[in-house]
Amino acid sequence: MCRECGCGRATEHHHAGDEHHPHDHGRPVRRVAVEENLLANNDRLAGEVRHRLDHEGIAAFNLIGSPGSGKTTLLEQTIRSLGTGVAISVLEGDQATDRDAQRIAASGCRVVQINTGAGCHLDASMVDRGLDLLQPPPRSLLFVENVGNLVCPALFDVGERAKVVVMSVTEGEDKPLKYPHVFRAASAMVLTKADLIPHLAVDVGECIANARRINPHLVVFLVAALRGDGLDEWCAWLRLHLS
Amino acid sequence: MKGIVDAALRCAGTAKVVTIRIEVGRLAGVAVEALRFGFAVCTRDTTLDGASLDIVEIAARMRCRACGHEADVDTWCSGCACGSFDRDVVSGQELRIKDLEVLDVS
Numbered sequence: 001m002c003r004e005c006g007c008g009r010a011t012e013h014h015h016a017g018d019e020h021h022p023h024d025h026g027r028p029v030r031r032v033a034v035e036e037n038l039l040a041n042n043d044r045l046a047g048e049v050r051h052r053l054d055h056e057g058i059a060a061f062n063l064i065g066s067p068g069s070g071k072t073t074l075l076e077q078t079i080r081s082l083g084t085g086v087a088i089s090v091l092e093g094d095q096a097t098d099r100d101a102q103r104i105a106a107s108g109c110r111v112v113q114i115n116t117g118a119g120c121h122l123d124a125s126m127v128d129r130g131l132d133l134l135q136p137p138p139r140s141l142l143f144v145e146n147v148g149n150l151v152c153p154a155l156f157d158v159g160e161r162a163k164v165v166v167m168s169v170t171e172g173e174d175k176p177l178k179y180p181h182v183f184r185a186a187s188a189m190v191l192t193k194a195d196l197i198p199h200l201a202v203d204v205g206e207c208i209a210n211a212r213r214i215n216p217h218l219v220v221f222l223v224a225a226l227r228g229d230g231l232d233e234w235c236a237w238l239r240l241h242l243s
Numbered sequence: 244m245k246g247i248v249d250a251a252l253r254c255a256g257t258a259k260v261v262t263i264r265i266e267v268g269r270l271a272g273v274a275v276e277a278l279r280f281g282f283a284v285c286t287r288d289t290t291l292d293g294a295s296l297d298i299v300e301i302a303a304r305m306r307c308r309a310c311g312h313e314a315d316v317d318t319w320c321s322g323c324a325c326g327s328f329d330r331d332v333v334s335g336q337e338l339r340i341k342d343l344e345v346l347d348v349s
Contacts, residue, residue: 034340180319213320
């Protein structure tokens, strides 16, 4: 078979430039325009999710960070810090187990665990199904804790108001340069475990500068969630989205 | 990957798909090798088996918001000559099925 056109001739034959492969066997190859984004289905569904959430006054944040960056601890302490005055619900994404959902449930708010199995990110259809189960109340905050991964979740719109990249100071100041997509896609960065800075060689100023080389508009919060440092500023930013 | 297969089959109708042309921007965040591998796996034993994947890389280009200068870039973090890093992407984030070459089956 001709590799270029798929016709049945065993021998090589001429394919000229842009002339749609004129053949000497009488069956012309024709070009069919597609012009379709590869993520079109996901983006369409994410748009529907966003519309649904906006309509109900629900501000959704897609938390993206490496495994162990402190996303769940940040959420636990955020829930505690925001207090009972703000309705909060959480979609937890992990490959396996409902451990994070149990931790969030213990903090006293609604939570649904999504297990992706082999999947390395949440997509709009998973979030859409998760929301059917979660039923977040109107005028509330919704956190989508993505699968621990600094790479793939950056590409998938799940209908959030904003992506937030969560990175611990232990990860090193060069991570924004090494994994730029998520820092470009995010509106805010939470640098966690700030209480460890005295014990590390990390240059936090350089880390923030690197992130802002990718995305000069990135809002940055330096947080030590367990000790409470920086939570007020972070929570104030979250509240802004409720109005 | 399912998006490629679905779109190709839908747009080709009854014709045999010979080539699927995909545009991938250099800042799209997609590994071309992974696309090729996934395509081969996903099309095996389907009507797309044997179709070739033509991947066209699109250069990344940014326009500086500070001075308006436009330049090709290699990475997200290459700054403008004026010193600003505040730039809009002009091209390079494409991840798009451009078109197909099909052969009508009579």
